[in-house]
Amino acid sequence: MAQKLDLLKESPSQTAGPYVHIGCTPNFSGISGVYPEDLGSALVNDKTKGERITVRGQVFDGTGTPLKDALIEIWQADATGLYPSRNETRGKADPNFTGWGRSPGDMETGEFVFETVKPGRVPFADGRAQAPHITFWVVARGINVGLHTRMYFEDEADANAEDPLLARIEHQVRVPTLIAQKTGTGEYRFDIRLQGEGETIFFDI
Amino acid sequence: MSGEDTARAGSFFQRDRLWHPPAYTRDYKTSVARSPRLALISAANTLSEMTGPVFGHDMLGPADDDLLTNFAKPGEMAIGQRIIVYGRVLDETGRGVPDCLIEVWQANAGGRYRHGKETYDAPLDPNFGGCGRMITGPDGSYRFRTVKPGPYPWPNRVNDWRPAHIHFSLFGHAFAQRLITQMYFEGDPLIALCPIVNTIPSSEAVDTLVAALDMANTQPMDARAYKFDIVLRGRRATRFENRGEGS
Numbered sequence: 001m002a003q004k005l006d007l008l009k010e011s012p013s014q015t016a017g018p019y020v021h022i023g024c025t026p027n028f029s030g031i032s033g034v035y036p037e038d039l040g041s042a043l044v045n046d047k048t049k050g051e052r053i054t055v056r057g058q059v060f061d062g063t064g065t066p067l068k069d070a071l072i073e074i075w076q077a078d079a080t081g082l083y084p085s086r087n088e089t090r091g092k093a094d095p096n097f098t099g100w101g102r103s104p105g106d107m108e109t110g111e112f113v114f115e116t117v118k119p120g121r122v123p124f125a126d127g128r129a130q131a132p133h134i135t136f137w138v139v140a141r142g143i144n145v146g147l148h149t150r151m152y153f154e155d156e157a158d159a160n161a162e163d164p165l166l167a168r169i170e171h172q173v174r175v176p177t178l179i180a181q182k183t184g185t186g187e188y189r190f191d192i193r194l195q196g197e198g199e200t201i202f203f204d205i
Numbered sequence: 206m207s208g209e210d211t212a213r214a215g216s217f218f219q220r221d222r223l224w225h226p227p228a229y230t231r232d233y234k235t236s237v238a239r240s241p242r243l244a245l246i247s248a249a250n251t252l253s254e255m256t257g258p259v260f261g262h263d264m265l266g267p268a269d270d271d272l273l274t275n276f277a278k279p280g281e282m283a284i285g286q287r288i289i290v291y292g293r294v295l296d297e298t299g300r301g302v303p304d305c306l307i308e309v310w311q312a313n314a315g316g317r318y319r320h321g322k323e324t325y326d327a328p329l330d331p332n333f334g335g336c337g338r339m340i341t342g343p344d345g346s347y348r349f350r351t352v353k354p355g356p357y358p359w360p361n362r363v364n365d366w367r368p369a370h371i372h373f374s375l376f377g378h379a380f381a382q383r384l385i386t387q388m389y390f391e392g393d394p395l396i397a398l399c400p401i402v403n404t405i406p407s408s409e410a411v412d413t414l415v416a417a418l419d420m421a422n423t424q425p426m427d428a429r430a431y432k433f434d435i436v437l438r439g440r441r442a443t444r445f446e447n448r449g450e451g452s
Contacts, residue, residue, distance in 0.1 A: 007218075008297045008436045012410045013225050014387040015233075015401060016372070019318045023310025023336050023372055031319055031334045034275050035266065039308075062238040069322070075257065075380045085256035086304075087214065087378060100258035122252050125216075135253050139385055142235030144226035144404050146385060150253075165248055174243075194239050204220065204245035205254045205381055 013146065016139035020071045025104040040073065040102025043116045047096040050079025050117030053186045055151065058110050059138055062195030066110040070140035074101045074114055074151075076133070081120030118153070124164040131159035131166070138192060147202045151190045154182045174201050215441030216250035217381045218297055226404035233400045234361055254381040255440075260306040262340050269338045272311075272351035276334030283333035285314025285352025287428035290388070290416065293345040294375065297439030301345025305437075308338045308374040309349065316355030316367075325357050350428060356395050368395035368402065377437040388433045389415045 021029040025038040044052070055074075058066040077083050082093035093099065103112035121129040134151045152160050160166060166175055177200045180190035192200045228240035268275040273282045290309075294302040312318045312335065315327035319335050339347045354369050370387045377383070389396050396402055396415065405411050413436070422430035 006299065007439065008295060008299055009224055009410070009413065010220065010297060010438050011384065011386050011413055011436045012405045013384060014372075014404075014414070015236075016374075016385045017387075017401075018322060019310060019320050020372070020374075020385070022318060022320055022334075023308045024374060026310075026334065026336045029320060031276065031336060034334050034336055035269070035338075039260075062240075062242075065238075067239070073383075075253070077253070083252060083256035084259065085379075086259055087256045088252070089214075098258065124251050125249050130251065130253070133253065135380055137380070137383055140239065142233070142237075142239035144228055144230060144233070144236055144240075145222075146383060147241070148254075148380075165251070168248075169246060195242050199241055199243055201243075202241050202245050204222070204247045205250060 013144060015141060015144055016071060016146075018069050018141040020069070020139060020141075021104045024071055024102060028104045038102070038104075040098075040100055043098050043101045043114065045096050048117055049094050049096070051186065053116055053118050053188060055114045055116065055134070055180065055188045055190055056111055057180075057190040057192060058112070059105075059140070059192045060194065061142075064196075067140050068105065068107065068110040070105055070110065070138055072103045072105065072112045073137045074116070075099060075135040075137070076116065077119040077122050079117045079120050081122050083122070121159065126164070128164050129159070129162075131156050131163035133163075136190075136192065143194075147194070148205055149192065149200055149202050150178055151188075152179045153188065154179050169201065174199075177201050214255075215443040216255065217379065217438045217440045220438060223406065224410050226406070230400075230404040232362075233404050236404070250381055255379050257376060257379040257382065260304070260340055260376065262304075265338065265340060270349040272309075272333065272335065272337045272349065275337060277332035281332045283313065283352050284330050285333075285355075287350070288353050289348060289350050289422065289424065289428050289430045290371065290433055291346070291348035291422065291430060292416075292433040292435065294341050294347065294377075294435050294437060295345055296377070296382075296437050300439075301341070301343070302377055302437055303341055303343045303345055304378075305341040305345065305347075306338065306376045307341065307347055308336070309351075309371050310336045311351065311354040311371045312357055314352045314355050316357030327355065327357065353390065356393075361400055365400060366395055366398070368393045368399050373435065375435060375437060379440075382437040384435075384437060386435070387414060390431065391415055391417050
């Protein structure tokens with residue numbers, strides 16, 4: 001017998017269930033008066049620096065049906081590539097940018113919308129620059145462990161081509177599932193497919 | 206940043222996917238069409254995963270941690286068994302995680318959620334909203350007051366009932382630690398029958414989600430206490446971490 005490591009096990013995940021919006025976006029659920037506003041509803045304000053963008057999309061199940069009970073969160077760097085986080089040691093991020101957004105999706109269509117800024121480039125573990133990207137986290141009824149993925153930008157082809165994470169994906173045919181389409185000036189669309197044809201790449205990070 | 210944070214600023218311990226539920230769990234039917242079929246792509250942590258949003262204690266309202274009153278009319282309270290749920294948020298090294306945002310949501314004492322898509326006939330409680338939130342203290346501790354939620358039937362197999370449970374959403378200090386889970390109550394016979402509980406592969410792991418009745422922290426003649434500790438991913442020390450060339 002060797003010595004014990006005395007490490008704890010992470011609490012096992014359980015599905016967010018059909019009522020995640022009660023806890024995370026109660027005002028959206030019609031439970032008003034408990035919190036003044038739903039957390040994560042605004043990433044930017046009038047003073048936020050950078051190029052304003054709008055990201056829209058839906059989450060589809062394996063039958064092609066859009067989810068209407070998901071909760072989608074994003075986390076991203078500011079326009080200069082700094083995270084507004086206590087673990088950011090490279091500098092101070094834009095104080096008018098939260099970096100974190102949360103959307104319950106539209107009640108009828110499930111479409112999520114984020115008004116944000118285009119993120120700057122952030123270094124990979126070895127110091128190389130990653131292409132601009134937004135981290136997505138999707139939870140819902142039927143999702144047992146929250147799914148992490150990333151959104152990259154169609155109009156950043158050069159940066160995408162040298163992105164260290166994208167480069168090491170074995171099935172390059174799947175990389176387009178991570179790239180948002182540009183649908184207008186400052187407008188992007190990023191659909192997430194949980195299963196089946198065009199299944200989005202999800203990461204174990 | 207404190208010295209301890211600097212020492213523990215490395216990448217996160219790998220998530221143990223054999224301890225967590227798999228994505229595809231046949232007996233929890235909704236997972237069948239919502240589970241990726243292809244393997245997750247393993248990726249080393251970058252700053253994008255090792256950072257996370259910051260929530261200040263000043264964002265909390267005075268009754269955010271009191272589900273008995275935070276939706277109730279003035280002078281009234283939610284109906285049900287009064288309980289205090291308390292514990293600590295720890296990481297896998299056993300350290301308390303301070304400044305962690307916890308959001309909770311639950312059914313009322315009759316097992317009914319306040320939600321437009323809820324179909325169960327049990328009555329709404331006009332004084333119960335069902336959500337609460339808190340931010341952990343310097344040692345990772347938290348506490349809230351609520352009613353014990355009722356079990357309820359749900360459409361899965363013909364006659365499935367959820368055990369009494371409270372949903373927990375947790376932010377650690379990094380997006381890699383983001384976690385949603387559920388707390389169950391000691392002694393509930395429905396735990397063993399639940400297809401959602403049983404998405405978790407081992408009974409040892411299930412046991413870590415069952416809060417213990419704690420008479421020592423019960424408020425006599427007022428509210429019983431349940432203790433529930435939650436563990437988030439731990440992280441490596443940076444001192445000998447291989448960062449590769451040019452960094």
